Amino acid sequence: MTDFSNLAESEQQTETPEQRAAETLRRIKQHQTAGRYDAAMSLLDSLMEEHPGNVKLEHYKAMNLILMGRKDEGRAMMEAALAKAPEDPVQLCDFASHLAENGELERATEYFQAAVEVAPDYAIARSNLGGALVLQEKLQPAIRHLERAIALDSSLIDAHTNLATAYMRTHQYDKAIDVLFRALAINPQAVGAHVSLAAALLRRERYESAEHHARRALELAPNSAEAALHLGNALASSGKMEEASEVLLNVARGPVMPLLALSRLIHLRKTTADSSERKLLESALRQEHKLGKEQRATLHYAAGKAFDDLGEYATAFDHFRKANDINKELHTYDPVAGTERADRLIEFCSPELLTRCAGGGLSETAPIFICGMPRSGTTLMDQMFSRHPKVQAGGELRSAVMAMARNKRIRDALEEKLPEAEITSDDLSRLGEEYVASVHQEGIKSEFHTDKMPSNYLYIGLLSLALPRAKFLIMRRHPLDNLLSNYMQHFGRNQPFSADFAHLASVYASFDKAATHWATALPDKVREVHYEDVTADPEAKMREVLDFVGLEWTPDVLDYKSSLRQVNTASVSQVREPIYRRAVxxxxxxxxxxxxxxxxxxxxxxxxxxxxxxxxx
Structure with a gap:
């Protein structure tokens, strides 16, 4: 016969009040998770009768009231419980979360901060504080708290995704990608991590991987408009225009993120009188009054492009003007500071400095800097170089800016905190080392590579000393065509001068001064290339350019449409077409x-x- 005596003895043991309370709280949480808030409330009331005056139970009841929709009553009770235990980090965090959900983000941040001060090793408090700071664009402190939260508890998915967002907004895309892969190792089905990873991979121009994670996010959450938007962008950047258009059109017809998808679609292909996007655009314009400023700017840039396609130029210009008027208000630009900075970089790299610091730098690499005003043909030139067997195309690298940021002595000298005479060839060699290290992190190992960051024309003097084998191609385009193209493009905060004619002209004047100066001062390293010449006779111009940079001619450079180099700039649709002159x-x-x-x-x-x-x- 089977012996049940041990079980009988176990059943006869009496539970302590604390054990019964813990079991009841577990059941309350189960009810809440299942949405059975009335059942949870009944158990809470019973517990509170058994344990009168228990502050934690009052807090739990307050949270349950909020879940039931009785927010005012729940909030009042939560505040009363918190007043009795003002240093309880859990209560501080829960109350802060309620404030954040109610739109009171600044006040919520104060309570998250208080929780961290009370319990510095409470990972959830760190994570929530970091997330709140990300929403407020306070990115550096957000990064510190989120990194600490993950160090304390590596299982916090939200901390990983919020940290990735902060990294991306500070242009640290590789760090974002790394932290998101770690998040997916914790939970491979975390939709948000797949979506954010697709976005980060897009910025790093890893389009096949971005497409994979966008598709995976859609498998897990078929209605994720953000995932679909990233998928459309990845497909477009890979040259899969028809599939990209179909994906974007589906999002544009939906209830979530339709304007972003519509804008992308309009910029991806030519709008016609009977196209689907024309009808969607007209509907969006009728609803403009419901949109915020950023959304209205996006709408008017898209409308300007669409009416330009349709040949209705007066209407198109009116939309571009409205879009830029909004951007001027949202993203200010100081033309005086911009001009002074450009002039200082020329003045600093004096003939005396160029002579004194010559002979240093790194000669192991021969970068080809393709620079100039934005929208001047840098993408076209980069694509053509990408077809050369000896060249690895780098795209818009931030390596020069990062190298400058890491060289304190040069920065101090530029800011006149250090005498210019103290700058040596060793300082320039360090600048070259930083640049090359950054480029290698991008996966670029070739002796010849392109770097088409337009603003690098500002640093020609310094880069020529840091990288003595570098060549600089300064792209030029007729100023009216060039600046109109900038005015028609939605750069937002990335290029605030593009929203105002006077600011555009000011930047163009500084660019012209720098281009003329360096082409004259360093004729063996700097060559001006006119976009109009490239489109008029691409073979003749590319023969000349290749000879200048020290590469042999190959006709493959003319077949740039076949380039494996994928594109994620405003020129994404144009580089898929034959060279044309309609932009002239x-x-x-x-x-x-x-x-x-x-x-x-x-x-x-x-x-x-x-x-x-x-x-x-």
Whole structure:
């Protein structure tokens, strides 16, 4: 016979009040997870009768009231419980979370901060504080708290995804990718991690991987509009235009993120009178009054592009003007500071410095810097170089800016905190070392590689000393075409000067000064290349350019559409087409609408061009 005596003895043991309370709390949590809030409340009331005055139970009841929709009552009770235990980190965090959900983010941050101060090793408090700081764009302190939260508890998925967001917003994409892969190791089905990873991989131009994670996110959450948007962007950047258009159109027709998808679709292909995006655009314009400022700017840039496609140039320009007026308000630019910075970089790299610091730097690599004003043809030139067998195309690398940021002595000298005479060839060699180390982190190992960050023209003097084998191709384009193209593009905070004609002209004047100076001062290292010449006779121009940088001719550079180099810039759709000249003298379509810009650019234009824009005095 089976003996049940041990079990009988166990059943006869009496549970302590604490054990019964713990079991009841476990059942309460189960009820709450299942949405059975009334059942949870019944158990809470019973517990509170058994344990009158227990502050934690009052807190739990307050949270349950909030879950039941009785927010005012629950909040009052939560505040009362917190007043009795003001240093309870759990209560502080829960109350802060309620405030955040109610839109009171600044006050919520104060309570999260208080929880961290009371319990510095409470990982959830660190994680929540970091997440709140990310929402407020306070990214450096957010990163510190989120990194600490993960060190304390590596299982916190939200801490990983929020940290990745902070990394991406500070352009630390490799760190973002690393932390998101760690999140997926914890939970391979974390949809948010897949979505964020797709976004980070897009920024690192790893489009096949971005496509994979976007598709995985959609498998787990088929209605994720953000995942679909990333999928569309990855497909477009990989040249899969038809599939990308279909994905983006589906999102544009949906209830979530339709405007972003519509904008991307309009910029991806030409709008026609009967296209689906034309109808969606008209509907969006009727609903403009419901949108925030950023969304209205996005809408008007898209509308400008669509009406330009349709040949309705006056309407197009009106939309571009509205979009840029919003951007000017949202993203300010200081033209005086910009000009002073550009002038200082030229002044600093004096003939004396160039002579004194010559002979240093790193000669192991021969970078080809393709720089100039944005929208001047840098992407086209990069794509053509990518077809050369000896060149690894780097795209828009931040390596020069990062190398400058890491070289304190040069920064101090530029800011006149250190005498210029104390800068030596060793300082420039360190600058070269930092640049090369950053490039290697990008996976670029070739002797010849391109770097098409447009603003690198500012650093030509310093980079020529740091990397003595470097060549600099300064792309030039007719100023009216170039600046109009900038004005038509939604750069937002990344290029705030593009929203104002006067600011565009100011930046162009600084660019022209730098281009002319360095082409004259360093003729063996710097060559100006006109976009119009490349489109008029690409073979002749590329033969000349390849000879200048020290590479042999290959006709493959003319077949840039076949490049395996994928694109994630404003030129993504254009580089999939044959070289065309329809962007040359595009400004003439807009006639007298260009008059304010032409006035600002007077010194760079002919009398005929000024007259064509309506400038007669």
């Amino acid at each position: 003298e595009r400004w003439r379509r807009y006639g007298t609408s260009m008059e304010p810009m032409a006035r600002e650019l007077r010194e760079f234009l002919t009398e005929e061009e000024l007259a064509a824009c309506g400038v007669t005095d």
